[in-house]
Structures are given as C-alpha cells and as structure tokens.
Amino acid sequence: MAEEKNKYKTTVTIYGQQYTIVGDDPPEHVRKVAKALTEKMKEHKSLNPYLNTTRLAVLTAVNLVMKT
C-alpha cells in the first residue's frame, strides 16, 4: 500500500524561497538537488540578467530536460 512507503518531508531553500518537498527522496538528496538547482538558476541569471524568476525557473527546467 502507498501509505506504507517511507515518506520524507524536507524543507529547502531554492533561489531564496522556501519549499517543502514531500516524497520518497531522502532529505540529503533533496538538499543536494535544491543546491544544484539554485546554482544553475544563479548561473542562468548571470547570463540573462533581464529574466524574471518564473522565466528563469522555466528556462532552467528546459535546460535540465534537454540534458537528459
């Protein structure tokens, strides 16, 4: 049953905003992903300073999917 699965609740800061991630991913993994994503967003922002946070997040997501 789904209810029997381990569920973790991790609060992280991504690009200055707090997010609570609930799921099967252990906190140390969620924190690592949050850190990597923040760095990637900062990198994109430095290349495209005119981007607002929504466009920045969408373009970072596009970039991440493109690489998979």
Next chain:
Amino acid sequence: MAEEKNKYKTTVTIYGQQYTIVGDDPPEHVRKVAKALTEKMKEHKSLNPYLNTTRLAVLTAVNLVMKT
C-alpha cells in the same frame, strides 16, 4: 571554434508563455521538451492549485532533477 557550431533558434510556448531557445538542440527536440514541460507543469498545477507559476516551475524542475 564555438562560432562554427550549428546554432538553432526556436520559439516555443511553455505553459502559456513564449520562450526563444538558442542552442545546439534542433527545433523538433526543443518543441518536444517544451510540450513535455508544459504537461508536467499542468499536472503539478492540478495537484497543487495554490502554486504560483514561479513555484510551479521551480518544483517541476526539482522533480525533473530528482528523477535523473
């Protein structure tokens, strides 16, 4: 030289907003990614209707990284 590489410029709509993606990825791939990302964002929005677009995009990106 970087300038000699093939560069594509593709305009796509992601979650209702237009984005121009410049890079080595051919237009058909960019369009596929844009469509997949829009669907993923819509899916997240239906599960979390209170999310604004920025948080939605960030959480979708977290989700995409988590799966890689």
